[in-house]
Amino acid sequence: SQxxxxxxxxxxxxxxxxxxxxxxxxxxxxxxxxxxxxxxxRGPVFLLLIRENEKEKRKERLKVTFDTTLKQSLFHIxxxxxxxxxxxLCALLGFQKLxxxxxxxxxxxx
Amino acid sequence: DAxxxxxxRHEVTEMGQEVTLRCKPISGHNSLFWYRQTxxxxxxxxxxxxxxxxxDDSGMPEDRFSAKMPNASFSTLKIQPSEPRDSAxxxxxxxxxxxxxQPQHFGDGTRLSIL
Numbered sequence: 001s002q003x004x005x006x007x008x009x010x011x012x013x014x015x016x017x018x019x020x021x022x023x024x025x026x027x028x029x030x031x032x033x034x035x036x037x038x039x040x041x042r043g044p045v046f047l048l049l050i051r052e053n054e055k056e057k058r059k060e061r062l063k064v065t066f067d068t069t070l071k072q073s074l075f076h077i078x079x080x081x082x083x084x085x086x087x088x089l090c091a092l093l094g095f096q097k098l099x100x101x102x103x104x105x106x107x108x109x110x
Numbered sequence: 111d112a113x114x115x116x117x118x119r120h121e122v123t124e125m126g127q128e129v130t131l132r133c134k135p136i137s138g139h140n141s142l143f144w145y146r147q148t149x150x151x152x153x154x155x156x157x158x159x160x161x162x163x164x165x166d167d168s169g170m171p172e173d174r175f176s177a178k179m180p181n182a183s184f185s186t187l188k189i190q191p192s193e194p195r196d197s198a199x200x201x202x203x204x205x206x207x208x209x210x211x212q213p214q215h216f217g218d219g220t221r222l223s224i225l
Contacts, residue, residue, distance in 0.1 A: 032211050043114070043201050043216030044153070051211070089153065097166060098143075098214065102152035 002027040006090060006101040013080055014109055021075040021104045023090035028099075030092035033066055033073050038087045038103065047088075048075075080108045112136070116202050116217035124225050128190040131220045134183055135204030143203040143214060144177055144187050153201070159185065160208050171196075192224045 005024045013019050023033070032051045036044035050057040050066045050073065057064045063076040077084050087103040115134040123129055135142045143158040157167040159179045167177070174193070179185040189196055199221050203214040 034213065041218070043203070043218050044214075046213035046215070049211055049213065093211075097155050097158070097169075099155075100153040 002094060002099075004028070004090065004092065004099055004101040006088075006104045008102060008104070010105040010107055012107045012109065015081060017080055019077040019080045019084065019106055019108070021088050021106065023073040023075070023101055025071050025092060028071075028092055028094045029068075030094060032093060033064075034091045034098070035062075035064055035073075035075050036089045036091060036100075038089060044089055044100075077106075080106075082108045082110050084108050114202055114204055114215055114217035116200075116220055118220060119218065120221045120223075122223045122225065123192060125193055126191045127224075128188065129192045129196075129222060129224075131187040131200050131202075131222070133185045133187070133202030133217060135185070135202070136215055137183065139204035139206055139215070140182070141205045141208045142179060142185050143205075144185070145201040145203065145216075147199045147201060147219070156187070158208075165208070194224045197222055197224050 003026045034049045035047045037047055038044045048059055048064050050064045052068050061078045065074045085108050087105045089100050089103040091098050091100045117132045140161050144156040145153050147153045156169045157177045158165055162179045177187045199219045201216050201219045203216040205212045205214045
């Protein structure tokens with residue numbers, strides 16, 4: 001069966017450290033993968049897109065990797081700040097629709 | 111620029127009542143999506159429209175759910191009759207080009223509680 005898995009447990013880190021979130025998938029062959037941020041009571045907000053032929057993508061303090069052999073994407077936030085605390089969702093194109101993972105909650109402590 | 115606008119933000123109603131959720135997409139976006147989010151199942155696509163035409167409604171749970179897009183700037187999702195298991199947050203999103211590499215822009219959702 002098709003699955004997108006993100007760690008359901010919250011990730012707690014200290015300010016200034018690098019946060020790394022994982023997105024694993026099975027039985028998909030996505031042409032691209034997207035990452036979104038969701039704050040409580042708000043809709044998801046698009047952050048980054050990475051294509052299957054790209055190994056890595058960066059935007060300011062954000063970095064995304066995409067390994068189609070491992071079927072995994074890693075999302076990194078360097079020099080994390082309390083304002084980075086949110087839920088992060090990965091999404092991939094599966095059978096002509098965008099399919100979302102359930103998200104990982106990140107808590108950055110000062 | 112105005113983002114995707116959804117109304118109402120909260121809706122509490124009794125089982126059996128009709129519920130109508132509304133969405134105004136971003137001007138110039140030709141694709142509109144309705145999602146439902148719950149703790150158990152995460153964010154699920156219910157239906158999406160391209161140029162006001164429904165393209166994929168395979169995620170609509172059952173006949174009690176219906177969606178319309180009468181013009182490029184307005185869409186509704188209707189539940190009739192509503193049931194407690196329909197309680198969830200319903201999001202509308204729009205994009206420039208269907209299900210593609212274009213990002214989807216989400217509204218802030220309607221939190222629906224069916225008693």
